[in-house]
Amino acid sequence: MKFGHFDDSRREYVIETPKTPFPWINYLGSEDFFGLISNTAGGYNFYKDARMRRITRFRYNNIPVDDGGRYYYIKDGETVWNPGYKPVKTDLDSYECRHGMGYTTFTSSKNGLTAQLLAFVPLGYKGEINRLTLENNSTEEKTVSVFSLREWCLWDASDDMLNFQRNFSTGQVEVENGVVYHKTEYRERRNHYAFYSVNRPVDGFDTQLEDFLGMYNGFDRPDVVFTGESKNTIADGWQPCASHKNVITLKPGEKQSLIYILGYCELPEAEKWEALHVINKKPAKAMIEQFATCEQVDAAMDALRKNWDRLLSLYNVEIKDEKTARMVNIWNPYQCMVTFNMSRSASYFESGVGRGLGFRDSSQDLLGFVHQIPERAKERILDIAATQFRDGGCYHQYQPLTKKGNNDIGGGFNDDPLWLIAGTAAYIKETGDFSILDEATPYDCNPNDTGSLLEHLSASFNHVVDNKGPHGLPLIGRADWNDCMNLNCHSTTPGESFQTFGTADGRVAESVLIAGMFVAIGPELVELYTRKGMNDKAAAAQKEIDAMRETILTHGYDGEWFLRAYDAFGAKIGSKECDEGKIFIESQGYCVMAGIGVEDGRALKALNSVRDILECEHGIVLQQPAYQTYHSNLGECTSYPPGYKENAGIFCHNNPWIMIAETVIGRGGRAFDLYKKIAPAYREEISDLHRNEPYVYSQMIAGKDASRMGEAKNSWLTGTAAWNFVAISQAILGMKPGYDGLTVDPCIPASWDEYTVTRMFRGAKYVIHITNPKGVEKGIASITVDGTAISGNVIPVYPEGTTHAVEVVMG
């Protein structure tokens, strides 16, 4: 069952009912100022940091779900309704929500009045624009009252939820010419305020939520709206909000627009005040002037569209399968950009207070967006590297506002350092910018203690070399990619964090996944050393990699598949000897991606075991059999009920590892079958089961042990986006950026006869037409560039601004 449809020509998902199985959201903003917006106009805004600069309030875990947002109440006679249906939930005569690239629109109607609400954050602007256009489609003149509503958050979203004894006394606003200024804590240590304006004189306002709603009412029954009279309240403590009242008269056929701005301003200390207790409103007024007219709004929307035209033109496929085209050309890169901006901080599953930017997560996200915004990828790499320690270890997370490592979580996740090598290599291959390796980069955020980025990468590599366990495999530390496999934690007391309890320095528990990563990612460093002329280092590193490969074959293979780990007592995990958790997905993916066992058939066996034991109709589950009881030697993964999350859920993040691994052994048909199982556009038809947005990946789909098998959770912010983009764009469609050019190496279903990829690479345009006359899955018979045959499959780097026609014949 579907709840909407794709409109590819406009790059929108069109939601046809407000009653989706879960709120289906979108993101507004591309640089510093962001908004989350659901298909009922719920959500909130923040500046740079979802915890420390939360601008509007949102209550997670609320009943009803998704209450609070950008609300416009239209009072037309005795009927009160909202263009987004919520919160009043009056039945609408029509409703449509379109989520597009950085904007959302609602078009709804009731009793002859149509309301269109457009929400977006203009490029380079620290504010969200909401344009509400009302059109009278009846034959009578209509006079309606429009009440807006935003609820302020007292800046630190965590403190805002917890510290009521203080917060109920601190809230402060000013109102001038109908603009509401939120200035809580501005009189002491803050240098920022927010404002909410409308571009015409108001017929009333409110700023104290309790008065606007009525003490015992919800958003669905505000006193002010239902009586039709604003109370002109000035908030003093309690819960500050911002509401305007505008009375609008529309002749039959007439249309009028109101432009609302939610903005954020920072001021230098010396310029904070106009007078005692009167804030300096100059920057806000300048922002308001920027969007006083519909022409200004249209121009900004146009600029936003053009920006996305450019971003999405960088990799484009023309292919018969429209769902693949939709994912590759629109939604997958869009999600990659959102995950780059948000990391794992703010979604409808991530509260924005708990997690900043993850070292591992953000490094992997790079793989998906580096071709879109290489300059920002560079900045991100250097920020991440700056949280690394001299010994190569690193903070697991850092706060985007301060860019400092998070001491509460600390470090000791022993896969983390390797991801930095992977992310940096991807950046250099995409851009050819080797200079990044020479950037002086702090250790532990200390500007007085720096090393070149290349030294950081060496430290990352050596961190594995220096931390091996009894079998010569890498020590796992607190966890590897699977944050919930906590082999040194041994927690038995409720409330202890699986990620920080116990020692990070266990000397026995080892990870075959990190070993596979080392063999897959290590060669990138060898290559960088070689290109820098550091041949001794390259040779020494290669020796370590070769040794690790041997160790995996000796101590990390279990007959039919790769082991997953050894626990703190030296017992095998992911072995045929185990009763539960006999086989895990991660090590099969990474070890085969590393090429281990490809020549002697062990890789093939491992992938066949994945197919036979782990795969189901909705994707590949993380392990089998699921754990039925809690095992303190394994940690959090065994705390989940069977079939969910890291206990045999379909963890979408590493399904693409298997897709890529399948292409390593040449099975393009298998790779694409696996792609289709989890790609959201292919799951649209089962939206009633899947429940999350059909236009973006979710982190997890409940696995075959779950009673809710097939149901997705944790949409949007997941490494799944980046990895699936790598799987489809590089491994399957076959365009792999390299140091010396673009390698063309498709691995596709035998039934595909042709497709064309247009790929921008280092400023030149490559139009690559692939034909498959013999119906093979892999292999190339010939390549011509601009009519001339080339040997090999690396298309060289061409001057910026040039266009090249590449003909590839498979066979």
Ligand code: BGC
């Ligand atoms: C985390 C990742 C982790 C994965 C598997 C995600 O929620 O963001 O860092 O690797 O779960 O546990």
